[in-house]
Amino acid sequence: MNRLSRKRILSITLTLLALWCVAVLLSVNIGSVSIPLGTSLILLKDHLLGRPGTGTPAETILFAVRLPRVLLGSLVGAALASAGTAFQSLLRNPLADPYVLGVSTGASMGTILYSMAASAGIGVLGGGIAYGRPLAAFVGAVLTVLAVYAIGGGDGRTGEGSQRLLLAGIVLASFLSSINVFLLTSTNQADLRGIFYWLIGDLSRPADASMYAVAGVVLVGCATLFLFSHSLNLISMGEEDAMALGTEVRRVKISVYIVASLITGAVVSVSGPIAYIGLICPHMGRMMFGADNRILFPAVFLFGAIFTVLADTVARTVLSPAELPIGVITALCGAPLFIYLLRRRGVGI
Amino acid sequence: MNAPETPMLEARGISFSYAGPVVRDVSLSLSAGSITGIIGPNGSGKTTFVRILDGLLRPSTGEVLLWGDQPLAGMKRKEIARHIAMVPQNGGIWHYQSVFQFAMQGRSPHLSLLGFESSRDEEIARSALEMTQLTHLQEMRASNISGGERQRLLLARAFAQQAEILLLDEFTANLDINYQVELMRLVHRITRERGLATLVISHEINLLAAFCDRISLMAEGRIFCQGPAQEIITRENLNDLFGLDFSVRSLAGGALEVLPVIHKEVSL
Numbered sequence: 001m002n003r004l005s006r007k008r009i010l011s012i013t014l015t016l017l018a019l020w021c022v023a024v025l026l027s028v029n030i031g032s033v034s035i036p037l038g039t040s041l042i043l044l045k046d047h048l049l050g051r052p053g054t055g056t057p058a059e060t061i062l063f064a065v066r067l068p069r070v071l072l073g074s075l076v077g078a079a080l081a082s083a084g085t086a087f088q089s090l091l092r093n094p095l096a097d098p099y100v101l102g103v104s105t106g107a108s109m110g111t112i113l114y115s116m117a118a119s120a121g122i123g124v125l126g127g128g129i130a131y132g133r134p135l136a137a138f139v140g141a142v143l144t145v146l147a148v149y150a151i152g153g154g155d156g157r158t159g160e161g162s163q164r165l166l167l168a169g170i171v172l173a174s175f176l177s178s179i180n181v182f183l184l185t186s187t188n189q190a191d192l193r194g195i196f197y198w199l200i201g202d203l204s205r206p207a208d209a210s211m212y213a214v215a216g217v218v219l220v221g222c223a224t225l226f227l228f229s230h231s232l233n234l235i236s237m238g239e240e241d242a243m244a245l246g247t248e249v250r251r252v253k254i255s256v257y258i259v260a261s262l263i264t265g266a267v268v269s270v271s272g273p274i275a276y277i278g279l280i281c282p283h284m285g286r287m288m289f290g291a292d293n294r295i296l297f298p299a300v301f302l303f304g305a306i307f308t309v310l311a312d313t314v315a316r317t318v319l320s321p322a323e324l325p326i327g328v329i330t331a332l333c334g335a336p337l338f339i340y341l342l343r344r345r346g347v348g349i
Numbered sequence: 350m351n352a353p354e355t356p357m358l359e360a361r362g363i364s365f366s367y368a369g370p371v372v373r374d375v376s377l378s379l380s381a382g383s384i385t386g387i388i389g390p391n392g393s394g395k396t397t398f399v400r401i402l403d404g405l406l407r408p409s410t411g412e413v414l415l416w417g418d419q420p421l422a423g424m425k426r427k428e429i430a431r432h433i434a435m436v437p438q439n440g441g442i443w444h445y446q447s448v449f450q451f452a453m454q455g456r457s458p459h460l461s462l463l464g465f466e467s468s469r470d471e472e473i474a475r476s477a478l479e480m481t482q483l484t485h486l487q488e489m490r491a492s493n494i495s496g497g498e499r500q501r502l503l504l505a506r507a508f509a510q511q512a513e514i515l516l517l518d519e520f521t522a523n524l525d526i527n528y529q530v531e532l533m534r535l536v537h538r539i540t541r542e543r544g545l546a547t548l549v550i551s552h553e554i555n556l557l558a559a560f561c562d563r564i565s566l567m568a569e570g571r572i573f574c575q576g577p578a579q580e581i582i583t584r585e586n587l588n589d590l591f592g593l594d595f596s597v598r599s600l601a602g603g604a605l606e607v608l609p610v611i612h613k614e615v616s617l
Contacts, residue, residue: 241454
């Protein structure tokens with residue numbers, strides 16, 4: 001085994017990028033109205049070259065409905081998968097992910113409280129502007145992480161600490177999701193079905209201006225996680241060893257926690273807490289590309305995007321014209337897949 | 350006590366407490382090209398002390414100085430790791446990595462942010478594996494090698510750090526006597542060749558007596574005597590330390606033979 005080469009990272013990244021393009025093209029063509037591949041390619045080319053649109057129904061469906069949704073799905077998948085990778089490395093536990101740790105649920109709670117405050121006309125911070133929702137979700141996510149730490153934080157030198165954290169996360173997540181359901185049902189919201197879908201994880205909500213903020217946070221956040229990848233490699237060998245080898249363990253841990261919570265909060269504010277993406281994508285990435293975080297972060301970023309785009313395509317076509325929330329599909333194919341992987345070769349970090 | 354040259358690493362009046370005091374007013378200095386041993390019963394504060402020496406814990410009083418005048422407290426972890434290599438007790442979590450990759454971790458303090466290793470780093474890691482006779486295993490998963498090979502690998506990783514100070518915390522524990530001697534010979538040779546300042550914590554009194562230039566006896570958080578091995582390893586001192594009878598003999602060639610004299614019943 002030779003040292004890790006930049007070439008290997010680049011070739012894996014480019015391959016996955018190409019696969020992502022294929023998945024996007026596939027996904028925008030499939031649906032209750034199918035658009036032939038040739039048509040969508042021409043439309044895309046015209047759009048990129050800045051030519052005026054033709055106003056056909058296919059064009060409207062492509063640019064107003066499917067493409068934004070596919071891009072949103074990619075963003076959400078990339079973010080959740082990256083956050084999952086970060087949490088698993090940090091806690092040295094293969095079961096960690098934003099959903100299990102309660103971060104996603106905390107973020108949903110932030111979003112729900114923000115929406116309730118906004119609809120009650122309370123001028124909260126960021127009210128009216130696009131950043132309000134993601135900001136509220138981030139605050140929810142960070143507060144949850146702090147609570148999980150306060151409840152389950154132990155001595156970082158032993159493995160026991162990370163198990164306690166996970167347990168605390170699981171308990172807090174179920175507690176918070178009950179509160180979420182309580183809050184939502186008690187407010188007589190008109191769109192109960194939409195809210196129900198969002199709670200399971202749903203990408204059908206039309207994109208709005210907050211998308212740009214979310215995209216910015218996710219891209220910068222994931223790039224930051226990549227910068228910590230070597231430190232995380234060492235930390236996953238044990239914190240004492242990592243420190244002895246020159247890692248500022250405390251600083252890295254706090255930064256990674258904040259960044260992973262930030263990107264989780266940002267995407268949960270638009271898509272709801274989608275289960276399993278953050279758990280499964282990192283493991284599949286490890287099985288394909290090895291456990292070195294320097295490869296894993298870029299690979300999982302793209303793999304999460306591909307996985308989510310494909311899952312969402314299934315979600316909106318399998319019962320067409322009715323749509324399922326994507327969370328149903330990720331859980332439906334995620335759980336058996338996970339069990340299979342677990343039985344086949346065990347899951348390591 | 351009075352080493353003529355500037356010590357490489359020096360602890361001055363170190364105290365540390367968790368719930369109660371663990372290390373009390375300990376001073377010790379390590380000089381280039383020599384091995385210092387610490388002997389003491391379980392719970393005497395040895396591991397805590399060595400963690401303080403590596404800057405992993407901050408002492409509540411006292412300070413640790415590099416080259417006589419650089420306080421460790423103000424240094425970044427990465428900088429410390431370029432000068433001090435430590436083999437922690439129960440070090441290393443063994444999973445996916447290959448033996449070579451594990452040794453390569455030792456290069457971490459010398460790398461830039463993303464940790465891409467150069468071909469020189471690779472060379473250094475390979476020569477560390479060669480020194481510890483692990484070259485033939487370098488492609489194996491680190492989790493699949495034997496206990497003795499793991500200890501050698503931990504040592505290889507520390508050598509790859511190319512630090513001038515080496516702290517070894519019970520690194521021969523769980524190894525058979527043959528391995529213990531082999532590893533100590535290696536540490537002794539490298540210490541002399543590279544002019545390292547080496548600290549070894551061990552329960553193997555004979556091993557330390559044979560290889561250490563100086564020995565400190567530690568009990569209840571205090572070093573109660575230190576000096577050349579021949580002067581320190583005495584019946585009286587060991588009896589004070591462990592509360593057991595010992596037989597200490599000087600053999601031909603200056604080697605010491607230390608044996609505990611074990612009685613079934615407590616003698617009155």
